Amino acid sequence: MNRRTLLGGLLAAASVPALTSCAGGITSLDGAGSGTGGGGSSKDGVTIGTANFTENQVLGYLYAAVLEAAGVKVKVRPNLGTREILIPALRGGDIDLLPEYQGALLHYLAPKATATEEGAMQNALAVALPAGLQVLPYGMAEDSDAFVVTRETARKYGLTSLADLRKQNGKLVIGAAPEVKKRQVGVIGLKDVYGVEFKEFKSLDSSGPLVKGALKKGDVDVANLFTTDTDIQANDWVVLTDPENLVPGQHVVPLIADRKADSTVRKALARLGNVLTTAQLTELNRQVDKDKKDPEDVANTYAAQHGLSRPRG
Numbered sequence: 001m002n003r004r005t006l007l008g009g010l011l012a013a014a015s016v017p018a019l020t021s022c023a024g025g026i027t028s029l030d031g032a033g034s035g036t037g038g039g040g041s042s043k044d045g046v047t048i049g050t051a052n053f054t055e056n057q058v059l060g061y062l063y064a065a066v067l068e069a070a071g072v073k074v075k076v077r078p079n080l081g082t083r084e085i086l087i088p089a090l091r092g093g094d095i096d097l098l099p100e101y102q103g104a105l106l107h108y109l110a111p112k113a114t115a116t117e118e119g120a121m122q123n124a125l126a127v128a129l130p131a132g133l134q135v136l137p138y139g140m141a142e143d144s145d146a147f148v149v150t151r152e153t154a155r156k157y158g159l160t161s162l163a164d165l166r167k168q169n170g171k172l173v174i175g176a177a178p179e180v181k182k183r184q185v186g187v188i189g190l191k192d193v194y195g196v197e198f199k200e201f202k203s204l205d206s207s208g209p210l211v212k213g214a215l216k217k218g219d220v221d222v223a224n225l226f227t228t229d230t231d232i233q234a235n236d237w238v239v240l241t242d243p244e245n246l247v248p249g250q251h252v253v254p255l256i257a258d259r260k261a262d263s264t265v266r267k268a269l270a271r272l273g274n275v276l277t278t279a280q281l282t283e284l285n286r287q288v289d290k291d292k293k294d295p296e297d298v299a300n301t302y303a304a305q306h307g308l309s310r311p312r313g
Helices: 002-014 054-069 083-092 102-109 118-128 151-157 162-168 178-182 187-194 209-217 263-273 278-289 295-305
Strands: 046-051 074-081 097-101 133-135 145-149 173-176 200-203 222-226 252-257
Touching: 046 054, 046 083, 054 074, 054 097, 054 263, 054 278, 054 295, 074 083, 083 097, 083 102, 083 252, 097 102, 102 118, 102 252, 118 133, 145 151, 151 162, 162 187, 173 178, 173 209, 178 187, 178 200, 209 222, 252 263, 278 295
Parallel strands: 046 074, 046 097, 173 200, 173 222
Antiparallel strands: 097 252, 133 252, 145 222
């Protein structure tokens, strides 16, 4: 099937080191590499990829809506996976653009980076990015990682901050997406920065039904969720504070291949970045996760309501 072929190629691409000094060697999903071309042009269209969680899909369709309004032909490939898959696909030419998050992207590219302020992170990203890729100006909307416990767990163990987890070393189970086990903003950083060690790591999903269900049932004690997840407030869960600033700022930022980064694309995405707020993004997530609306429909409605797209049909 097409879907299997696509994901199979993506996984193959993910096995290639994402940060080698050599610009070549990235396998295309379609079996052939793609050059960067000249000065960058969107005249042949832009393919947008998204990660495998609700918000990133919504953002991908928002990117599509504003680019279409600017006269750019677009194609969206949603739910492709983690950045371990997406970055090689972007470099290989299978996608041209994807919604990213400043701090998480910086830690992926440069795990020892210390920048936490938005401007400093933007500068650090410009240095850390592989040749052929660039970040465009970041938007107002922000979505950070959060480590969450139930109110009952917080009371039982006296948990208010990430530092408190150390008092329960070897006793608590954490649930998160598989990649969190190997990320600085995850199990590695919790141990390095706070001295935290867990009894068990359960591989679940990214702020999705698996990890939230496990937290509700008590199968995990700590869950890695996103701050724009409306279930945190709805369930009265406790977000553990981060006194040592393990989690950096996470403004939404477009990551694009040089080959497509012309002025038309830049201006369209800047318009969206200057309009979309964190509260609005949270509400869009809620409409998909709770109201079971289609991410593309939610994005298109928002874009139309805020004057970011052309009227449809």
